[in-house]
Amino acid sequence: MIENSEPSDPAPGILDFDGILVDASPCWRRALRAMFAQYGHDYSEAHNDFLCGRHPAAAGALLAVTIGRPELAADLGREMMARGLAEVSKGVVCLPGAIDLVRRLHGRRPLAVASNTPRRVVRRALDHAGLLDAFGFVFGSDDVDHPKPAPDIYVAACEALRCSGGVATAVEDSLPGVMAARGAGVYVVAVSTREPVRSAADESYASLKDEQLLSRLTRTRVRWA
Numbered sequence: 001m002i003e004n005s006e007p008s009d010p011a012p013g014i015l016d017f018d019g020i021l022v023d024a025s026p027c028w029r030r031a032l033r034a035m036f037a038q039y040g041h042d043y044s045e046a047h048n049d050f051l052c053g054r055h056p057a058a059a060g061a062l063l064a065v066t067i068g069r070p071e072l073a074a075d076l077g078r079e080m081m082a083r084g085l086a087e088v089s090k091g092v093v094c095l096p097g098a099i100d101l102v103r104r105l106h107g108r109r110p111l112a113v114a115s116n117t118p119r120r121v122v123r124r125a126l127d128h129a130g131l132l133d134a135f136g137f138v139f140g141s142d143d144v145d146h147p148k149p150a151p152d153i154y155v156a157a158c159e160a161l162r163c164s165g166g167v168a169t170a171v172e173d174s175l176p177g178v179m180a181a182r183g184a185g186v187y188v189v190a191v192s193t194r195e196p197v198r199s200a201a202d203e204s205y206a207s208l209k210d211e212q213l214l215s216r217l218t219r220t221r222v223r224w225a
Helices: 027-036 045-051 056-066 070-088 096-103 119-129 154-160 175-183 195-200 210-217
Strands: 012-017 111-114 137-139 169-172 187-193 203-205
Touching: 012 154, 027 045, 027 056, 027 070, 045 056, 056 070, 070 119, 096 210, 111 154, 119 169, 137 154, 154 175, 169 175, 175 187, 175 195, 187 195, 187 210, 195 203, 203 210
Parallel strands: 012 111, 012 169, 111 137, 169 187, 187 203
Antiparallel strands: none
């Protein structure tokens, strides 16, 4: 197992997209509810909790098992991706504190985005929010062979940032995201109220507006406690 180490200065920052920078969950929820209903099933909170932070292919696999047709997992995953992206492309909103966080980090640390959303959608949303220029690199699920919780996307981001995993800091909101970052040896700051996510990360905060979080991430020289 890769051991996580304290990041050195200046630590590049790798931010998740959905759940950290924007809230696309209503878009995906609408698509998931419609698709589950099409096949005669309700989309429950338990389904939603399980899929949080996962690639849309996981939703296809879950629905395939739910309807007793596991062989349809790949096809349902592609259908879920198309439906979800159609909803997301209609527009998502930045989470409270996200714009301020990015503006404070910009120029202080090299920045990248690592998302389970396809890169073109991430870039479109960031450009619409006026945040795209703050990031040197944007990685989406279509840039790697295996999405989160696999570490591939964090490995790719660290390579692009020319740093080892132990030097970078990730900001994540989901368990698959935390697992992906930790798998690449990246120090993980979780912004979440979900206990499994908080306990799996190296540090956790409940809000992007937390002044201690902002101080930690924007300090020029950081020594993590």
